[in-house]
Every structure is written in structure tokens, then in C-alpha cells.
Amino acid sequence: MTVTGDFPTTQGTSADAASRRRLLDQDWQKLVRAGGILALGQVFIALSGMPVNFDRRLLIDPILSLGYLSLIWLPLVVSYWVGREQVLEGMTAYARGGRDVLAGAIAGALGNAGLTLLVVGITHFDIRDPLVNWSPQLLAILHFEESVWLGAVIWPVIGAATGALGGGMHCASTRITRTAVIAGLTVFGAAVLESVITDLSQGFHIEAVSDWLYGPKRGLTYPAAIVVAVAAIAVMAGIWAYRDSAMRAGLVGSRQSPAAPGESDRSRTVWRRFISRRLLGYALVIAAVVVLPLFLGRLTNELLANVGLFILLALGLNIIVGLAGILDLGYVAFFAVGGYSVAVLTSPGSPRFSPEMPWFGALFIAMLLAGLVGLFIGAPVIRMRGDYLAVVTLGFGEIIRILLLSDWLSGTFNGAQGITNIPGVEVFGLATVRGFEPRSVLYLVLFFCAIAIYVSWRLENSRIGRAWMAVREDETVAEVMGVDTVSAKLMAFVTGAVLGSFSGAILSAKVGSVFPHSFAIIVSIVILVVVIFGGMGNIPGVIAGAVVLIGVLGGPNQPGLLQEFAEYKILIYGALLVWMMLQRSEGLIPSVRRAQELHIDEMNQDAWLRAQAEADDATGGGGGNSSVGEQP
Amino acid sequence: MQLTTKQRTRVDWFLTFLRIAALALIGAGLLAFIAQAIDANNPFARWANPDALSLTGKQFRDLVVAGLAQGAMYGLIALGYSMVYGVLGFINFAHGEVFMIGAVTGAVTSSKLAEAGAWESNFVLCLLLVVFLSMVVCTVTAVIMERVAYRPLRGKPRLIPLITSIGVSFFLQNFILVLLGPGTKSYAKMPDWLTEKRTFLEIQGTRILVLAVAAVAMVGLWYLVERTKTGKAMRAVAEDAEIASLMGIDVNRIIVKTFAVGGAMAGVAGILWGLLFNSVLHTAGFLPGIKAFSAAVVGGIGNIGGSMAGGLTIGVAESLGPLMILEPLGVSGPSQLRDAVAFAVLIIVLLVRPSGIFGERLPSEERT
Structure with missing residues (x-):
């Protein structure tokens, strides 16, 4: 508009232009x-x-x-x-x-x-x-x-x-402002990432870099700040220059303006180049993710492992909220089921029933249990209105926490004392993953993240994924078109639950103990903020959301880079949720389809305005201001 | 197509099974309770839970009164949920935090008044002042919340304002945490004549006061909604906002007023919390908020009388339920499960009768 x-x-x-x-x-x-x-x-x-x-x-x-x-x-x-x-x-x-x-x-x-x-x-x-x-x-x-x-x-x-x-x-001009803002953010980022960069430069044995960047009191020294800012400005200038030359050569421009008939050949090669570059980028990212942990120290690996846990949780919730459009506020329940079933099955300290299974066996049972709980929670709520469903799932999440905490079941779950002494993960006799070796945990988390990303990606483009999106957009229409809405929604619950249970299982092996208070409702809310901040229904968005939020601010029980924010992070998460909903409800990296759904009114209005403008042009009269007062 | 119908009946069967199981559980618990009350040695009671102690008449009465007092508080909070849902069609999740802010305001002002020495000498006047201040603060909070967070979202899909209100809820909770610190905020000591058990059925004076204040607030609200022009406009907007605006009603203004009235009721409820529990934490709003929402659903959302009745139901259920249903069935430490009971009531009501006991009153386009 x-x-x-x-x-x-x-x-x-032109008379009143630029006055x-x-x-x-x-x-x-x-x-x-x-x-x-x-x-x-x-x-x-x-x-x-x-x-x-x-x-x-x-x-x-x-x-x-x-x-x-x-x-x-x-x-x-x-x-x-x-x-x-x-x-x-x-x-x-x-x-x-x-x-x-x-x-x-x-x-x-x-x-x-x-x-x-x-x-x-x-x-x-x-x-x-x-x-x-x-x-x-x-x-x-x-x-x-x-x-x-x-x-x-x-x-x-x-x-x-x-x-x-x-x-x-x-x-x-927009370019100057944007460059200035990005330079400022880069300096801020460099200062915030102090521990990670120091860690990295120690890993690569180039301590001189971090020593020069950061003074004895952990902040950037001001010559370093200036250099970082100048570097950011130079990079931005380079990008602008490249775009200009590309525009002149008609490379980038062909994406924006409708291609002329003779241009299709060229634009196809551009497209191919784009794809290969994209694949190259993916390969680089994967290689970096696999190799980097070897060069990182304990703290950074620990931080990344926490981020990975939340990526897993967020991907699971993304299937329920982002793809199927069901607002589940009790997602923490599945996290708890995963954590507690692995704890009970593997720990010798579990009070009533302690088979001391290997972790992978316990994980299998945890997945089954989480799927069952997903069915059990999903079936009664599936027919409810979206907002009642949110409150009822929240109720289920709280009920599970209260039961874990209660005296009634303390014979099995040990009440507030929790279950401790959970052994690490034996990876087929090759290696052992333990909490005090963050690098091994990180690799385990990365492995499961890879599975979750692959599963989400395949599901999104499958028949059931399309059914989910249809249900999200309009349930009645989806049903009329022959989508089995009930089983689609139940499938979403079960898939999300299984992904959530991975995260719980890893958490209990990583920390070595589980307590009911680790599964409070705030965990669900933080995961929801991560999904919404990153971009509902979009895998890269969700991952970016987890990296930025959990990495910088930290999870509800995990510290982030800015440990000073510990008491403010829930405040910031709350404010961020409101702000995102008001300003950018499609998230940081939006899924195209979701954004269209959310902004359907504005798009309709734009289309209407465009049509009006064309009509004005066609009649040749009307003038500039005629359409202003008549908006619907 | 065959498959679709088959799947659907399967879920329906499961739901029917759940409904019957829930009702059967309640029935069995109640029966066991009655059996234990008649004779602790009767075989059915023995079988259900050999160690169960039945309640004496006095305990039972105390539990009911405690439940009613808390329920009256839930009912006052539930009004805010119910009215906002009636007018805007979304759950204002942050309403529980408005209630908490009321309770905190009461704690701060009452302890300041006690420092000045006015609390003991002039209790009734001070209480009125505290209630008034709390109502003002809560009204202002609710109105600002509407203006900043909800008004820009009018007409968006229903889940968008709901998610926003979750954000507002956690923001407000931590707003109080960072401003006032993590410690418990205590109310000034209540005068002795109020806390001692009165001769009237030996009920604690504070509980009688709580019920009385809630009753006065309810009557005031009833008068506002049913007998004034503003109330008429509110009902009109709840019925159909578009038609109401065509009839010359300023819908925005009525929505603001609805939030204000809900906030004021939450403010009164906050003071009632202070009277009942004497101290408040920044997290105090969350559970009562959810329970009050349950109360609104139980009574039928959008239905003002229903909210109060739902509140009383939830209050009594969570006070009696653990001891009357769970303990006779052999659950140990049943009082720890009272919050779970409150949630279970919500789930069971939504399973068995989703429109609430007294029927919901929703805008025409929300009815399904």
C-alpha cells in the first residue's frame, strides 16, 4: 500500500517534487x-x-x-x-x-x-x-x-x-545508511564473539590475531574496532560495486525485470551458475561444520552443542507449528519424554526400573514412547479450535512436569531429586560421548541435526508435507480437496514428538542427569520464539533463529555468549516475540509461502492499487493523487 | 474416501474412550470416597486404597470454603479472558500477568501504608485505597497492552494475537522481575480480627472478606454490562462488531473499555490473592491465569455469569478433587497434583462439553 x-x-x-x-x-x-x-x-x-x-x-x-x-x-x-x-x-x-x-x-x-x-x-x-x-x-x-x-x-x-x-x-542514501549499520553491527558482533574468536585463533595457533583484536579486559581495542569497521565498509563497497557491474552486464537485472524473449538462454545459464554456486556454498558450510569443532575449545563446543539441541527442538516444533499450523505450547512434553525415558532406561541410579540399556537402544524406546505420547496428546486436541488447542497442549506439558515432580510417581522418576548417573553414549565401541567432552557431544548433536534437517526437508516436499501446508492454509478447503486432515495433523504431532525426543535423549546423556525443572513451560516458549524469529516453516530460517538467539542469549537453562543477559533473556524473548509479530510475523528468513499467507491483505491491496494505476494510465488522466482517498 | 471415514471414526472412538475413561475415573474415585466415608473398613474402600483417611465434616467444609474463596478470585480473572474473547475472539494470554501486577501493586502499597502506620489503625480505608490503586494500575496496564500489542493486529488470523499475548505475558512477568527483584513481595500483616476464625461456621474472616469483595465487584460489573449504555455497546460489539459500528458505536473505544474493565477486575482479584496468600512473586500470575482461562471455558466463554460459576467450579474442584478422587484411588501426595487437577478439569470439559456448562456467547462469525 x-x-x-x-x-x-x-x-x-514535477513542480512539487523534492520540495x-x-x-x-x-x-x-x-x-x-x-x-x-x-x-x-x-x-x-x-x-x-x-x-x-x-x-x-x-x-x-x-x-x-x-x-x-x-x-x-x-x-x-x-x-x-x-x-x-x-x-x-x-x-x-x-x-x-x-x-x-x-x-x-x-x-x-x-x-x-x-x-x-x-x-x-x-x-x-x-x-x-x-x-x-x-x-x-x-x-x-x-x-x-x-x-x-x-x-x-x-x-x-x-x-x-x-x-x-x-x-x-x-x-x-540507502547504501550509505545500510553500510554504516552493517559496519556498526559487525563491530558489535566482533566484540560479542570475543570468546569464540579467541578460541578459534588458539585452535589454529594464530593467537596473535586475537591478542591484537582484544585487549586485556576482553573488549575490542579501539584500533581493532576501527579496522573491523573499515573492513566491513570495504566488503560492503565491494558488494555494491559487484552488483552495479552485474546489473550493467544484465546478470542480476534479468532476475528482476521480466526476461525479454531473446534473453532466455542467457538467463538459464545464470540460473545454472546460481545453482552450482549454491551447491558449492552448501558443501563449504557442511565441511566447515564438520571440521571446525576440532579447532574449537571446550566452551565454544559446549555452546554449539546447546545451539544444536535447540536446532533439533526447533525443527521438531517447526513441523507442528510451521508446517501444519498447529500452535503447540506443550512441546516441552516430548523433550521431557525423551530425556526421562533415556534416563530411566540407561541410568543405574533410576529407582524402580533400571535395565541399564545402551543409549541407542534407549533412544529407540524413547522415540516410540514420544510418538505414543504425541498420539495421546494429539488425538484429543485435534478437533479443538486453534487457540483452545494451544492452552490444552500447554496444560498437557504442565501435567507431565507436575507428574514427574510428584511423590506419587517418585518411585519411578525420583521426584525433585531427578535421575542422575546417566552414562554417556557408546558409539558402537568406537568412541564414547560424555558430557565433559563437549566436542563428542557436539558431533552427536550434529549427526542428529543432519538427520532432522534431512527428514524435515524431505517431508516438506512430500505428499504429507503438502497436506500439512494445505491444512495450515485452510482446513475446510483442505478437507474438501480430499486431504485427510485428522491423520495429517496427528502425523505432524507424532513426527514433531519424535524429533523432540532426540533432543531430550541427547540432553540427558550430555548433562548426565535429568530434573523436572529442566522441562518447565518456558522451554516450550523459547523454542516457539526461535521458530517464529527464524521464520516459521522454513528450515534455514529455523536454524538461523536457533544459532542467533540461543548462541547469543542462551536457552532457558543454558548460557549464551552474552552471559550477562542471564536474568534479562526471558524479558528479551518476550519483547522479541511481540516485536516479530507486530513487524515481521513471517520471521527473519521467511518461507515464501508463509509470508504470502500472512500478508494476503496487503498483497491484495497492492494488486488493487496497481490495477488502479494501470487504469489511470490507460485513461490518460486522473493524476497522481486520485487513488489515495478511495482505498477499501 | 473409504480410508478417510475409517480414520475419522478411529479418532472418534478414541475420543469416546477417553471421555468414558475420564468420567469412569471420577466416578470410581467418588464412589471409593463415599465408601470410605461410610465405613473405612468396607471392602471396596479397602481395595481402592487401604490407607485412605476420609475427610471429617469440618475438613470438608474448610476445603469447600477455601475452594470457593480461590474460585471467586479465579472468576474475577476469568471475566477479563471471557470479555476479551467475546469481543475480539482471541485468548489474551497476558491477562494473568495483569492480575499479578495488581497483586504486586497491593503488596507494595500495603507495606508502604503499614510503614506509615495507617494499615493497622485504619484497615478498611487502607484496604479500599489499595484496591482502588491496584485497579487503576491494572486498568492502565491492560489499556497500554491493547494499544501497543493488540490493536495493530486487528483482523489478523486468530493465532497471531495469541502468540503476541504469550510474548506480552513473559515480558510483563520479567518486567516486574527486573524492576522489583526476584524476592517475594509480602503484604502487610492482616489485623487479628480478620484472620481469626469467626464464630459464623468458624470460617476464617479473610475468606468471608474475599467472597464479599468478589460479590461486590461482580454486582458492579453486572450493573455496568446490563444496565448502562457502555454495557449495551459492549454487548453489541460482542454480538457483531461490524453491525455495531454501523449503528454508530465506536468499536475501538468499546474494545479499550473492555480491556479496562477486565483489567480492573484483575486488579481486584490481585488484592484477593494478597488477602489469601499474603505474598506474591513475579511468577504468581501464570498458573492462576491459565486456571482462570479454564474457568472461563468451563462456564462458557463470553458468558459473564458463567465465568464466575466456572471460577467457583475450578476453585472447588482443585481444592476437593485431589482428596476426594485421587486419594481414595491410592495416589500418594495428592495435594501436589492440584494444578494438574485444574488442567485436567479443562481438558475433560473440552472433551465432554466444549461449549462450557452455561453455553458460550461468541460473535456470530466465531461460532462453529
Whole structure:
């Protein structure tokens, strides 16, 4: 419906095109509102304790710590958002300029005035009783351990500066902005990945690199930060240059514009080249994944093993939620079934029944049990409305946890003490996978991830996969078209359950013990966030979601790269879920079909507008603005 | 085609089997309980659970009253779920967190009032003030939630706002955690005349107070919905939003009001939680929220009187169920399973009578 961006649409008359607005011709109401929202956000961030808790984690050695970053990023985002203007089709956008910079600066300054109030408030009142972070430490960070006056004055100034930067992003061309953002993110990523990069350079015996990149206090040294940023900019410039030359040669362009009749030959070779390059890419990724763990240290391997566990879980949930469109909030139940059945069957410490089976045998039984539980949970809920189903599956998940915890079944599951002493995995006499050897666990996880990816990929393109997608799009229509909706949905439950049980089985061998509290409902929610963040129904998306979220923030019981975030990660997962639903419900790497389903209204509207525009062109009159008031 | 019908009957058979099994289990438990109550040595009771102790009349009454008091609280929360579902057709998962915020507000204000010395000297006035503050905070929370998270999603598929509300729920929970810290927030000590057992049937005073407050709140809500213009507009929007807007009703405004009223009721319920349990944690909203949703379903979603009745049913069921059904059947430590019982009630009701005991009232296009 709308075109955002800084290019005027073609239909306007040239007289009002690119007219510049005066500096003070601002939308004051919007600015004040944005400032208010920003102030509330900043005060919340300050009082949540992030600046204090993150203060010791340096990102760029003497300049920037994660604590201060937590107070700086929001003005940037809000002031960028203030400058966004929706330009209706057929209208002309104003030219961007100093006015946008000023708007961003005003919003940023207004917002950070909230921090000024906070500084004054903390010096004069003590309400530490309900608000735990209303503390002298916070005050010290807010006024840079100088005077209160400095703290009160400097924050609006910082806000104005960051805000001007955020608003100014609209003035520069898209390429420059994008390059700047990517350079910033690269520097941030390099700082966050400190432990992984140090680990890698030790593995390859090039410690000099990490020693040079990171100072003694774990942050990037600032020359290193500059070099990283310059490198990122250079890479981006290279990409733009390559695209330009390709466009000129008609290579990339042929994908965007409809191919002319004589062009088909050439575009086919392009297509073939594209495929082979893609295959080459896959091969490289696989090789890297297989070889890299050999060069990584314990911590990184452990981290990757956790990520792998969540990839497995997310792929399983992706079949239920992403492909079949059933919102299962009790997915943790299958995780628990896998974990506990392996624990009971393999551990000598299991109280009632302890056959001490080998792990693979136990895994087989765990899969069977999980499939049965999937059937048992799936059958009663299959006829329910989608939202009732969500709550009932959540109820089943909780019931399983409560039963595992209860005295009634403690004879078998040992209640809150859990089952310990679970032996490792004997891989046919070749090797033993144990929790204290993260590399072996990682290889086991990778093996099962490969199975899960292959299974999901084949299923997605099979008859049952198409049935799932049909059910997801419209159950009634699917049924009319001859899809057996009940058995399709049950199949989704069972497949998802079996994949989830893999993960549980590996977890119990990895940790060596299982406890009921590892299977709380929050695990289901985090897996759901991973699937939605990555892109429902899309395998690469789901994997990317798990790598980014679990790798950086960590799982509900597993630490990630930013261990400082431990107490904030569920907060962030919640906010992320809301934000994704509001802004990008199809996820980071969307499945094309899913995105179409989610945006069907907008696509219809676009089609309608396009048709209107064509009709206008055909009649030759109408002018640019005629279609604006008549939208349905 | 043959296969399709066959598969379908198989699932239906399984469902019928589950329904019968669930009802049979309840029946057997109740029978064993009755048998044990008549004579602990009778052979059926012995066979079911040789160690079971039946309840004395006094224990039974205490359990029922405790269940009713909690159930009244669930009922007040359930109103919020029910009204929002009636108007917008989605489960506002975060409503339990609104309730928790009410309970936390009560804890903070009551302990501040106690510090100032007003709590003991002027209990009734302070309680009114605390209830009022909690209602205000919860109303504001609910309205902001609607504005930020749900309004942009109007008209999207039903699961999208549901997933959003899960996110809101965990956000609010951790919002309170990071602002107020992980410790338990205690209420100020209730005055002695309230906590001691009163002569009237020896019921604890707080429980009588809880039931009374819930009753007042219900009457107020009933008046609002059935006797005022706003209530009429709410019912109209619940019936059919599009037609209502054609009749000159500002649908957005009515939706905001619905959230506000639901939030206010959750605020009252939060204080009732404080009266009953004296302390609150940031996670306190989750289980009562789910149970209240169960109550709304049990009573028939969209049905205001039904929500209260459903709440009382769930409250009594989770208080009596473990001791009357599970213990006679030989389940040890049955009180640990009370949450499981609440979920089981939801599942059984949805299996046996999905439209709830009193029938659901849904917008015309939601009815299936």
C-alpha cells in the first residue's frame, strides 16, 4: 500500500517534487510523543539494572561498555523511527535534509531528559524498597562518577547527538545508511564473539590475531574496532560495486525485470551458475561444520552443542507449528519424554526400573514412547479450535512436569531429586560421548541435526508435507480437496514428538542427569520464539533463529555468549516475540509461502492499487493523487 | 474416501474412550470416597486404597470454603479472558500477568501504608485505597497492552494475537522481575480480627472478606454490562462488531473499555490473592491465569455469569478433587497434583462439553 523511502514516485507533477521543508516545520506532536515513549523506555532500561550489570563487559576497550550501549541504542532507533514517513502511492516525498536531523535530535534530547529526571530523583529520594535498582551504583554510571550536574546535563546532549545520527540516516542514501549499520553491527558482533574468536585463533595457533583484536579486559581495542569497521565498509563497497557491474552486464537485472524473449538462454545459464554456486556454498558450510569443532575449545563446543539441541527442538516444533499450523505450547512434553525415558532406561541410579540399556537402544524406546505420547496428546486436541488447542497442549506439558515432580510417581522418576548417573553414549565401541567432552557431544548433536534437517526437508516436499501446508492454509478447503486432515495433523504431532525426543535423549546423556525443572513451560516458549524469529516453516530460517538467539542469549537453562543477559533473556524473548509479530510475523528468513499467507491483505491491496494505476494510465488522466482517498 | 471415514471414526472412538475413561475415573474415585466415608473398613474402600483417611465434616467444609474463596478470585480473572474473547475472539494470554501486577501493586502499597502506620489503625480505608490503586494500575496496564500489542493486529488470523499475548505475558512477568527483584513481595500483616476464625461456621474472616469483595465487584460489573449504555455497546460489539459500528458505536473505544474493565477486575482479584496468600512473586500470575482461562471455558466463554460459576467450579474442584478422587484411588501426595487437577478439569470439559456448562456467547462469525 505504501512506499517508504526517499525516492519520489513517478506520478507526481514535477513542480512539487523534492520540495524541501523548513527546519522548524516539524510535527511537534509526534516528536513529543516519541520523546515520551523514549523517556519511559530509557528509564525502564536504567531501572532494570542493565547499565549496572553490564558495566564490566567492555565492547570497545576504553570507550564503550555494554552497560552504556544499553542506554544509547534506544534513542538511535526511536529517532530513526520518528523520521520515517509513509508516502502514499501517488504522493511525492519531501526531500530529506536538516529538518530530519533536527527532528531526531529533539526526540532524542526529550527522551533522554527522562534520564536527567532519574539522576535528580536518585539523588533526592530513596525508593530502593520496591525498585531494587534505584541505587548509588546506577547514579554513578549515569553521571560518569562526576557531579550530579554533569549527569543531568549530559544525557539530553547525548540524546540529541544520537538522535541527530538516527534522524540523519534518512538523509543519506540507502547504501550509505545500510553500510554504516552493517559496519556498526559487525563491530558489535566482533566484540560479542570475543570468546569464540579467541578460541578459534588458539585452535589454529594464530593467537596473535586475537591478542591484537582484544585487549586485556576482553573488549575490542579501539584500533581493532576501527579496522573491523573499515573492513566491513570495504566488503560492503565491494558488494555494491559487484552488483552495479552485474546489473550493467544484465546478470542480476534479468532476475528482476521480466526476461525479454531473446534473453532466455542467457538467463538459464545464470540460473545454472546460481545453482552450482549454491551447491558449492552448501558443501563449504557442511565441511566447515564438520571440521571446525576440532579447532574449537571446550566452551565454544559446549555452546554449539546447546545451539544444536535447540536446532533439533526447533525443527521438531517447526513441523507442528510451521508446517501444519498447529500452535503447540506443550512441546516441552516430548523433550521431557525423551530425556526421562533415556534416563530411566540407561541410568543405574533410576529407582524402580533400571535395565541399564545402551543409549541407542534407549533412544529407540524413547522415540516410540514420544510418538505414543504425541498420539495421546494429539488425538484429543485435534478437533479443538486453534487457540483452545494451544492452552490444552500447554496444560498437557504442565501435567507431565507436575507428574514427574510428584511423590506419587517418585518411585519411578525420583521426584525433585531427578535421575542422575546417566552414562554417556557408546558409539558402537568406537568412541564414547560424555558430557565433559563437549566436542563428542557436539558431533552427536550434529549427526542428529543432519538427520532432522534431512527428514524435515524431505517431508516438506512430500505428499504429507503438502497436506500439512494445505491444512495450515485452510482446513475446510483442505478437507474438501480430499486431504485427510485428522491423520495429517496427528502425523505432524507424532513426527514433531519424535524429533523432540532426540533432543531430550541427547540432553540427558550430555548433562548426565535429568530434573523436572529442566522441562518447565518456558522451554516450550523459547523454542516457539526461535521458530517464529527464524521464520516459521522454513528450515534455514529455523536454524538461523536457533544459532542467533540461543548462541547469543542462551536457552532457558543454558548460557549464551552474552552471559550477562542471564536474568534479562526471558524479558528479551518476550519483547522479541511481540516485536516479530507486530513487524515481521513471517520471521527473519521467511518461507515464501508463509509470508504470502500472512500478508494476503496487503498483497491484495497492492494488486488493487496497481490495477488502479494501470487504469489511470490507460485513461490518460486522473493524476497522481486520485487513488489515495478511495482505498477499501 | 473409504480410508478417510475409517480414520475419522478411529479418532472418534478414541475420543469416546477417553471421555468414558475420564468420567469412569471420577466416578470410581467418588464412589471409593463415599465408601470410605461410610465405613473405612468396607471392602471396596479397602481395595481402592487401604490407607485412605476420609475427610471429617469440618475438613470438608474448610476445603469447600477455601475452594470457593480461590474460585471467586479465579472468576474475577476469568471475566477479563471471557470479555476479551467475546469481543475480539482471541485468548489474551497476558491477562494473568495483569492480575499479578495488581497483586504486586497491593503488596507494595500495603507495606508502604503499614510503614506509615495507617494499615493497622485504619484497615478498611487502607484496604479500599489499595484496591482502588491496584485497579487503576491494572486498568492502565491492560489499556497500554491493547494499544501497543493488540490493536495493530486487528483482523489478523486468530493465532497471531495469541502468540503476541504469550510474548506480552513473559515480558510483563520479567518486567516486574527486573524492576522489583526476584524476592517475594509480602503484604502487610492482616489485623487479628480478620484472620481469626469467626464464630459464623468458624470460617476464617479473610475468606468471608474475599467472597464479599468478589460479590461486590461482580454486582458492579453486572450493573455496568446490563444496565448502562457502555454495557449495551459492549454487548453489541460482542454480538457483531461490524453491525455495531454501523449503528454508530465506536468499536475501538468499546474494545479499550473492555480491556479496562477486565483489567480492573484483575486488579481486584490481585488484592484477593494478597488477602489469601499474603505474598506474591513475579511468577504468581501464570498458573492462576491459565486456571482462570479454564474457568472461563468451563462456564462458557463470553458468558459473564458463567465465568464466575466456572471460577467457583475450578476453585472447588482443585481444592476437593485431589482428596476426594485421587486419594481414595491410592495416589500418594495428592495435594501436589492440584494444578494438574485444574488442567485436567479443562481438558475433560473440552472433551465432554466444549461449549462450557452455561453455553458460550461468541460473535456470530466465531461460532462453529
